Amino acid sequence: MLxxxxxxxxxxxxxxxxxxxxxxxxxxxxxxSFSRLLERGTLTQxxxxxxxxxxxxxxxxxxxxxxxxxxxxxxxEPTTVVALKGLEKAGLITRTKTDADRRKTFIYxxxxxxxxxxxxxxxxxxxxxxxTQGMTDxxxxxxQSLLRRVIDNLSDETRKLSVLSDIKA
Amino acid sequence: MLxxxxxxxxxxxxxxxxxxxxxxxxxxxxxxSFSRLLERGTLTQxxxxxxxxxxxxxxxxxxxxxxxxxxxxxxxEPTTVVALKGLEKAGLITRTKTDADRRKTFIYxxxxxxxxxxxxxxxxxxxxxxxTQGMTDxxxxxxQSLLRRVIDNLSDETRKLSVLSDIKA
DNA sequence: CTCAATAACTTAGTATTCTAAGCATAAGCC
DNA sequence: GGCTTATGCTTAGAATACTAAGTTATTGAG
Numbered sequence: 597m598l599x600x601x602x603x604x605x606x607x608x609x610x611x612x613x614x615x616x617x618x619x620x621x622x623x624x625x626x627x628x629s630f631s632r633l634l635e636r637g638t639l640t641q642x643x644x645x646x647x648x649x650x651x652x653x654x655x656x657x658x659x660x661x662x663x664x665x666x667x668x669x670x671x672x673e674p675t676t677v678v679a680l681k682g683l684e685k686a687g688l689i690t691r692t693k694t695d696a697d698r699r700k701t702f703i704y705x706x707x708x709x710x711x712x713x714x715x716x717x718x719x720x721x722x723x724x725x726x727x728t729q730g731m732t733d734x735x736x737x738x739x740q741s742l743l744r745r746v747i748d749n750l751s752d753e754t755r756k757l758s759v760l761s762d763i764k765a
Numbered sequence: 766m767l768x769x770x771x772x773x774x775x776x777x778x779x780x781x782x783x784x785x786x787x788x789x790x791x792x793x794x795x796x797x798s799f800s801r802l803l804e805r806g807t808l809t810q811x812x813x814x815x816x817x818x819x820x821x822x823x824x825x826x827x828x829x830x831x832x833x834x835x836x837x838x839x840x841x842e843p844t845t846v847v848a849l850k851g852l853e854k855a856g857l858i859t860r861t862k863t864d865a866d867r868r869k870t871f872i873y874x875x876x877x878x879x880x881x882x883x884x885x886x887x888x889x890x891x892x893x894x895x896x897t898q899g900m901t902d903x904x905x906x907x908x909q910s911l912l913r914r915v916i917d918n919l920s921d922e923t924r925k926l927s928v929l930s931d932i933k934a
Numbered sequence: 935c936t937c938a939a940t941a942a943c944t945t946a947g948t949a950t951t952c953t954a955a956g957c958a959t960a961a962g963c964c
Numbered sequence: 965g966g967c968t969t970a971t972g973c974t975t976a977g978a979a980t981a982c983t984a985a986g987t988t989a990t991t992g993a994g
Contacts, residue, residue, distance in 0.1 A: 618889065619896050619905075620799035622912040623792040625839055628951095629919035630789035646980055663942060670794055675981050677944060682979090699942040699989050720787065727788050729918045735911060736788075742900070742908040743791040749898045750798035797981090815950055832972060844951050846974060851949090868959050868972040 619746060630727060637719035641712055642686065648716065650679050651688065654705050655713045661700045688712070788915060799896060806888035810881055811855065817885065819848050820857065823874050824882045830869045857881070 635645040643651065653668045654660075660668075666676040680703065683689045688709040692702045728736045804814040812820065822837045823829075829837075835845040849872065852858045857878040861871045897905045 617909050618893060619908065619912075620796065620803065620889070620892065622909060622916070623795040623799065625916050626792040626912055626919070627789065627796045628839075629916060630792065632952095633919060633922060634789065644979070661942080670797075671980095672982065673943065674945080674983080678980080697942085697990070701943070720789070723789070724787060726922045727915045727918050731911070731914060738907065739788065739911040739915070740786050740791060742904060742911070743788075743795055745900065746896045746908070747791065747794050747798060749896050750795070750802060753802060753895045801982095813949075830972075840950095841952065842973065843953080843975080847950080866960070866972085870973070 623743075626727075630723060633726070634720060634723045637723070638716055641715055643688075643712065643716060644682075646679055647683055647686070647688070650676070650683060651705075651709060651712065651716070652720070654689070654703065654709070655717070658705050659702050661702055663700075665703055683709075792912075795896075799892060802895070803889060803892045806891070807885055810884055812857075812881065812885060813851075815848055816852055816855070816857070817889075819845070819852060820874075820878060820881065820885065821889070823858070823872065823878070824886070827874050828871050830871055832869075834872055852878075 631645050634648065638645065638648050649669050649671075650665065653665060657664075657668070662673065662676055662680065666673050669676070671679075680689060680691065684691060688706055690704050690706060692704060693700065694702070728739075731739075800814050803817065807814065807817050818838050818840075819834065822834060826833075826837070831845055831849065832842065835842050838845070840848075849858060849860065853860060857875055859873050859875060861873060862869065863871070897908075900908075
């Protein structure tokens with residue numbers, strides 16, 4: 597294991613062999629393959645991969661604000677704004693304001709969007725099953741657990757915000 | 766384990782709890798966190814996350830064609846074209862044609878881009894180290910191996926291309 | 935109570951990536 | 965040789981996501 601305190605430059609050859617094993621690279625390929633395969637199914641219901649991510653959260657928690665939705669889905673607000681415009685246009689959500697706090701916009705699924713869950717949720721399960729073919733339950737759980745640990749590590753570090761400044765210097 | 770032959774719709778409640786454990790979701794968050802953290806470093810050298818992916822491959826294998834580069838990096842050709850335009854403009858690569866096959870364009874790193882490896886490659890190693898903090902070598906290897914198995918599963922299925930047609934029906 | 939700070943959302947502009955469709959060159963078949 | 969197909973690159977247009985900066989509404993400090 598590389599020690600974090602070791603900041604001395606090493607010859608690049610040391611990094612060459614690691615590149616294909618990079619967690620960043622591997623997770624990018626997994627994400628993209630997964631997403632493409634799922635979208636092949638959801639598009640048959642006129643739902644894009646981007647829209648799917650918001651619908652998925654709303655099935656679990658209808659009537660939350662845009663900000664809450666952004667946080668849950670892991671997107672920034674401008675992304676949410678654009679996505680919701682599309683969803684509203686497609687007749688999948690409605691947006692409501694209240695007098696209690698006139699800054700907030702609450703998002704509600706339309707009946708059609710609620711019905712879509714019955715078709716789309718199994719598609720996700722199906723792709724997940726394909727992705728984990730030939731793996732035992734224990735292996736799948738370990739993969740999930742390791743990914744969550746990586747996420748925790750990275751989000752802790754992102755919070756600190758000053759990680760690479762000593763390399764830059 | 767869900768059996769692949771089981772196509773009957775189940776009540777959506779069965780999928781609710783699984784969504785946060787979705788390999789697709791987890792890998793998306795890992796990829797994005799990793800990428801943002803790395804970009805914070807590479808941008809100090811005026812290299813974007815997208816450009817980094819191409820440079821990384823060229824450090825290993827200089828003078829390949831655009832098509833070869835696309836394949837190695839895992840991007841489609843139009844993506845490569847756009848990325849290379851940026852890299853050329855930034856003075857990081859040159860493009861050369863030969864008479865042997867006038868369709869092909871060969872990509873070469875400039876001296877400046879070669880030097881950048883000494884600064885950028887350690888940044889990747891650094892982020893990788895942060896991502897895997899608190900994990901043993903064996904755990905990191907298992908994560909890599911499990912991700913590769915998922916990639917294999919998904920790319921096999923993508924090749925088959927007809928996966929979700931029975932759900933759609 | 936007033937003014938500054940914060941919060942929620944929006945807009946504008948950019949980057950990355952894709953699919954679909956096109957152009958030029960090369961290879962293969964009769 | 966000439967036509968068809970394949971290969972390599974490009975263009976066009978769209979989707980997804982970001983940062984930075986703006987608007988409006990609420991909160992909170994003095």
